Amino acid sequence: MISIATMKDVAQMAGVSTATVSRALMNPEKVSAPTRLKVEQAATSVGYSPHSLVRNLKRNESHTILVIVPNISDPFFVEVIKGIEETAAGHGYLVLLGDSTQQNQEKSFLNLILAKQVDGMVLLGSNLPFDASKDVQKNLPPMVMANEFASELELPTVHIDNLTASFNAIHYLHQLGHQRIACICGPENMHLSQYRKQGYIQALQRSGIAIEESYLFYGDFSYEAGAKGLSALMSLPQPPTAIFCHSDVMAIGALSQAKKLGLNVPLDLSIIGFDNITLTQYSDPPLTTVAQPCYQIGQQAMLLLLKQLQGQAAQIGSLLLESELLIRGSTAAPRS
Amino acid sequence: MISIATMKDVAQMAGVSTATVSRALMNPEKVSAPTRLKVEQAATSVGYSPHSLVRNLKRNESHTILVIVPNISDPFFVEVIKGIEETAAGHGYLVLLGDSTQQNQEKSFLNLILAKQVDGMVLLGSNLPFDASKDVQKNLPPMVMANEFASELELPTVHIDNLTASFNAIHYLHQLGHQRIACICGPENMHLSQYRKQGYIQALQRSGIAIEESYLFYGDFSYEAGAKGLSALMSLPQPPTAIFCHSDVMAIGALSQAKKLGLNVPLDLSIIGFDNITLTQYSDPPLTTVAQPCYQIGQQAMLLLLKQLQGQAAQIGSLLLESELLIRGSTAAPRS
DNA sequence: ATGAAAGCGCTAACAC
C-alpha cells in the first residue's frame, strides 16, 4: 500500500504550517481567503484526505454509532435498521451492527465503547451484551432504545402503544364474532410481549371472555415458532377460531402450518400478525396485521440520538408513534 | 464521562515504564516473569483496557472489515452476512455494513478506507460506491468478492456454479415434461444474472427448445418484481407452464401473484426459486429451489479475507461451493 | 530485560 498524503504534505505544498492547513480545512473562516485557496488547491493536488482515526482521537468522536439488534435475520429489524442507517448517513454517521445473540462479542463492544469508537448507541432489544445499568451510564456514550423497553435503564424510547394496538386487534376479532381467540406470543421475558399480551387479555376481559392459559403459546419470533404454536393450539380439545401473533414472521409460520393441516385461512381460522413487513402482502392470503411504522421507528430513534450527540439533554421516556390495524385477507368471521 | 485508565497509570502503579507495559501486554515473552506479573496485576487493578483507536493507529489495523451489500433487505444477503459476521467475530474482527444503494455514503466509505479504519472488505455486489479498479487496488485494503463477479477486478471470489445450477433446474423442469419454460431474471447488467440466464438458455437448447425472448423478464430481486414478472409472463399469448426465478424472493412474489390470478401452483404452473432462504419452507406450496450454501459463502469469503490479512497472497479466482436442487412442492408435471 | 525518547497525524492552546 502506497502511503497516503498527510497534512504535512499539504502544508509543505502550500507553504504554510500544518496548523493553518487544519484551520483552513476545519474552520475556513479563521483563515484569510488567499491562504484558504492555496491550502485547498494543495490539498486536492496531493489528494489529501484527513485521517479520521486521528481526528476522532483528537476530537473525541468517531461519527460511528452502534446498533444492538436482537436478530439481524428478522425482516422487521431490517426495516428499522434501514431507518436508522439512512438517517445516520444523512448526518454523516456510520452504523456498526451488533447482533446481540453473539456471545463472544461482549469484549469487542466494550472495547469499542471504551475506546470511544462509537459516539452513541441504538438498542433494539433489552438483552445487552454489556452492562448498561443506570450507575455506569455516565461512562457510556448516549443511548436510545427503540421498539423494546428497559425501564430500569431510563432511556429515551421510541415505540408504538403495543397494548392498545393489541387490544384493537383482538377487539376486531371479537367484532367478527370470534370467541375462542388464541395468542402466539413473543418470549415471556420481553417487555414487548408483556404489553402485547396485556392488550390481548384486556380486550378479552372487556368482551367478557375468560382467559384460557392454554391459548397462550410462547415463541421466539421465528417462522418455526409460529408453525409449532399453531400445531399446539389446533390440537387443543377446543381449538381456537382465531390466532393473534406477536410478529408477522410467526404469523407466516402459523399460516403455513395451518395450510399443511388442511385448514382454510380465514374460513376455518383467522390469523393476525404484527409489524407489517413487506412479505405480508405476498402471503396467501395476504396477512391482516398490526402495522408498525418500522422505518420511522428507526429514523426517530436515530434523530433522538443525534440530538443527544449535539449536546441536548436526553428526553427520558417514550416517543410514541402511531400504529394501525391493517385488514387484509387472513381474517374473517368464524364458521357458525 | 469519567476518564479511562491509561497505560501511564499502569506503568506508575507497576513502577515500570510505559514501554515495558506495552511489551508485557503485547509480547509477554520479551519481559521477565516477575515484571510481567507486576504489570498484569497493575493492569487489572486499575481496570486498564487498551485504547484501540490509538493501537490501530500505531499498528495500522482496525480489526474492522467493511461489507458492501447491494440490499440489506434481501433475506439471502442476511444469511451471507451472518456467515461473514460470525466468522469475523470468531477472529476478533468487527463488521461494518455498507448498503451500496445509498448514494451519499461514497465519501464516508472512502474516508474509512483511506483512513485505514477498515482492514479489508467483502464485496457482495459489483456495484461499488467507490473506484476499486485494478490500478488503484494497491492503495486499497484487501478485498474478496462473494456471490457476484467482477472479473475486471481480479479478486478472490466465493460462489457456486450458477450456470450449472440453473442448467440443472431447467433440465429438471424439462424432465417433468415442461416445454414452455420462462425465466424471471435478475438485473440484466449483473454477471450473476447472466450466468443463470446462460444455464437456462443452454438447458433449453440441449433439449431442442427454441429461446423465446418474451419468456425473459428482468426484475430487481424484489417480491414486487416477481409479482410483476408473473403477470407479464402469464398474459402472453402462449403463457409458460413453468417459471424459473433468479431468487427466492422473486419466486415468492411470483407465487403470490399466480394465486391472485387463480392459478394452482404447481398444477397450472411450476415455479422454481434460487437461494433457499428460510422462508421457502413456509410458502404454500413450499418452494422448489436451487439451494445455495448462503452461510458458507459468507464464511468462506471471510476466511479468504482473513488469510490475506494475515499476509498470505490473494488467490485470485474462484472458490466454488456446492449447490443443489431442492425439490419441494412448487413444481410438478404440466397439465396435458 | 528495561527505560528514554521519538513519533504516528492531527488539533488546540498560546504566542506573535
Place this chain on the structure above:
DNA sequence: GTGTTAGCGCTTTCAT
C-alpha cells in the same frame, strides 16, 4: 491571521 509547540495513548527503535 498565522506559526510554534505541546500533546492524544500507544508502539518501537535505540540505548543501556
